[in-house]
Amino acid sequence: MNAVPQYDVIVVGGGGAGLAAAIEARKLGRAVLLLEKNPAPGGSTAWSIGSITSSATPHQIARGIKDCPADHWADMPAFAGDLASRDNDELRRILCDEVPDAFRWLLACGVRFYGPVAEPPHRKPRMHTVLPNSGSYIYHLQRHARRLGVKILTHTRARELIAEGGRVCGVSCEERGQRREFRARGAVVLAAGDFTNSAELKGRFMGPQEAKIEGVNLTATGDGQLMAEKLGARILNGDLALGPEIRFIAPARDTLVRLLPPWPALALFMQWALEHLPQAILRPFLMRFLTTALAPSPGIFQSGAILVNKQGRRFCDECDRPAYALPDQPDQVAYIVIDARIATLYSAWPNFVSTAPGVAYAYIPDYRRSRPDIYSAAASLDELAHKLGMDAGVLAATVRTSNDAAQSRMGASRAMPPLAAPYTALGPVRAVFVHNEGGLAVDTEHRVLDQDAKAIPGLYAAGSTGQGGLLLKGHGHHLAWAFVSGRRAGRFAAYNAVSEDLH
Numbered sequence: 001m002n003a004v005p006q007y008d009v010i011v012v013g014g015g016g017a018g019l020a021a022a023i024e025a026r027k028l029g030r031a032v033l034l035l036e037k038n039p040a041p042g043g044s045t046a047w048s049i050g051s052i053t054s055s056a057t058p059h060q061i062a063r064g065i066k067d068c069p070a071d072h073w074a075d076m077p078a079f080a081g082d083l084a085s086r087d088n089d090e091l092r093r094i095l096c097d098e099v100p101d102a103f104r105w106l107l108a109c110g111v112r113f114y115g116p117v118a119e120p121p122h123r124k125p126r127m128h129t130v131l132p133n134s135g136s137y138i139y140h141l142q143r144h145a146r147r148l149g150v151k152i153l154t155h156t157r158a159r160e161l162i163a164e165g166g167r168v169c170g171v172s173c174e175e176r177g178q179r180r181e182f183r184a185r186g187a188v189v190l191a192a193g194d195f196t197n198s199a200e201l202k203g204r205f206m207g208p209q210e211a212k213i214e215g216v217n218l219t220a221t222g223d224g225q226l227m228a229e230k231l232g233a234r235i236l237n238g239d240l241a242l243g244p245e246i247r248f249i250a251p252a253r254d255t256l257v258r259l260l261p262p263w264p265a266l267a268l269f270m271q272w273a274l275e276h277l278p279q280a281i282l283r284p285f286l287m288r289f290l291t292t293a294l295a296p297s298p299g300i301f302q303s304g305a306i307l308v309n310k311q312g313r314r315f316c317d318e319c320d321r322p323a324y325a326l327p328d329q330p331d332q333v334a335y336i337v338i339d340a341r342i343a344t345l346y347s348a349w350p351n352f353v354s355t356a357p358g359v360a361y362a363y364i365p366d367y368r369r370s371r372p373d374i375y376s377a378a379a380s381l382d383e384l385a386h387k388l389g390m391d392a393g394v395l396a397a398t399v400r401t402s403n404d405a406a407q408s409r410m411g412a413s414r415a416m417p418p419l420a421a422p423y424t425a426l427g428p429v430r431a432v433f434v435h436n437e438g439g440l441a442v443d444t445e446h447r448v449l450d451q452d453a454k455a456i457p458g459l460y461a462a463g464s465t466g467q468g469g470l471l472l473k474g475h476g477h478h479l480a481w482a483f484v485s486g487r488r489a490g491r492f493a494a495y496n497a498v499s500e501d502l503h
């Protein structure tokens with residue numbers, strides 16, 4: 001019989017947190033195995049826009065911005081609002097203290113950024129955007145990890161943690177239908193992402209309607225949380241998420257910017273261009289970046305846009321959480337219908353259709369140029385129905401009823417003129433969760449805690465899996481946590497594997 005392969009540290013998950021953990025454990029001379037269930041590392045890190053928020057970066061310093069971790073820590077609760085009392089202040093301290101170093105570490109690994117960009121209520125500009133896209137994190141960290149000697153196994157899904165005498169000492173996996181076991185002399189780090197696409201966990205913590213709504217990242221199924229729960233771990237803030245919200249479907253083919261290779265020279269050129277070239281020259285390029293899978297601004301509905309399903313029927317009050325009604329519609333898709341008045345209104349600042357935080361705003365003409373796949377213009381409702389494959393009579397009746405309702409509200413607070421020809425439809429849109437906050441309870445060394453708040457020996461968690469009740473509102477804090485907690489968890493896990501002569 002083959003011997004069970006042994007490593008010092010096993011990391012479950014090859015997103016930002018897992019790669020950071022594996023690199024740091026390996027740099028301490030440990031034998032490290034990283035398990036990734038998908039054909040390639042990436043996870044939500046690769047799906048992200050890529051913004052990361054930090055004080056005291058070289059980018060801030062170059063602009064003469066004097067900032068510090070303590071001010072970053074003090075500013076964050078303003079993003080959390082009423083939820084601030086549920087935050088984990090200690091982990092927030094670690095996040096803010098450590099992210100400047102993690103940022104420099106990413107730079108040293110070859111990742112390049114644009115910024116910083118202001119995002120009030122941060123008192124200083126702190127948001128930085130990765131160049132050319134979020135694939136850069138994975139490309140550079142994976143390369144670095146392999147060069148250092150981290151063993152990366154893809155197509156290998158961790159199914160169960162192996163524990164002996166109360167200590168986690170291995171992982172049982174499924175690799176292309178085969179069961180495999182790996183042993184960890186030191187520890188296991190769970191970095192398997194969030195549970196935006198686990199119907200079970202969303203149903204348990206959020207509700208039955210939320211359970212029907214998919215995550216942007218379909219493979220974010222909460223495997224780390226579920227495996228650790230079996231050993232007595234707890235999930236904190238499972239009810240909190242970004243979403244559900246309606247988002248335009250992503251283009252069928254990758255946009256130019258997502259296809260750009262993350263070469264340092266290209267990233268540096270982009271950084272220079274973003275800092276020096278006028279917006280008019282950059283705009284067509286930025287728009288290709290922008291219009292991937294972004295959320296339409298709720299303002300467009302307050303201005304009178306309506307949402308119709310693929311049969312042409314209106315199915316909700318667009319201003320009252322439309323994402324909750326969308327999963328019950330045919331094929332779970334809908335279209336935003338506007339007229340020339342709204343199209344003109346949303347063609348210039350301050351009325352934008354969508355935004356990619358820190359990068360730019362997109363208006364109706366940008367969607368017409370950059371996303372013809374989700375932009376349909378028509379002189380009449382008949383023509384629009386034909387383009388969208390709807391019954392013209394149903395769509396006409398929907399708009400008539402909606403206009404009657406708008407008329408009857410004239411003079412009321414939400415009064416608006418009726419929709420009139422010509423028309424434009426944007427869509428399909430879907431309801432999705434972008435990310436969620438439900439991570440395992442951990443201590444300040446990222447050890448996973450049980451129901452009695454005692455550390456489970458040999459088990460660490462990082463990134464979304466090890467969020468520990470930390471609130472990461474605002475932009476750029478999730479990635480900041482992935483890299484900060486991943487690096488730290490990797491180091492602490494490595495310290496569990498010591499030379500034999502010390503035993």
Ligand SMILES: Cc1cc2nc3c(=O)[nH]c(=O)nc-3n(C[C@H](O)[C@H](O)[C@H](O)COP(=O)(O)OP(=O)(O)OC[C@H]3O[C@@H](n4cnc5c(N)ncnc54)[C@H](O)[C@@H]3O)c2cc1C
Pocket residue numbers: 012013014015016017018035036037038040041042043044045046047048049050051052156157158159191192193194216217219220221223224434435462463464465475476477478479480482
């Ligand atoms: C569309 C979108 C935009 C976003 N934009 C931003 C942004 O601009 N800034 C920001 O800060 N945050 C952003 N976020 C959130 C951010 O991307 C995530 O919170 C962060 O990347 C989480 O990193 P992670 O390493 O914990 O998880 P992930 O990056 O999801 O990595 C987890 C990895 O574990 C693997 N895995 C899961 N289960 C198993 C298993 N059983 N066995 C083996 N492998 C497994 C997964 O396949 C995946 O590769 C965005 C998220 C999305 C979806």
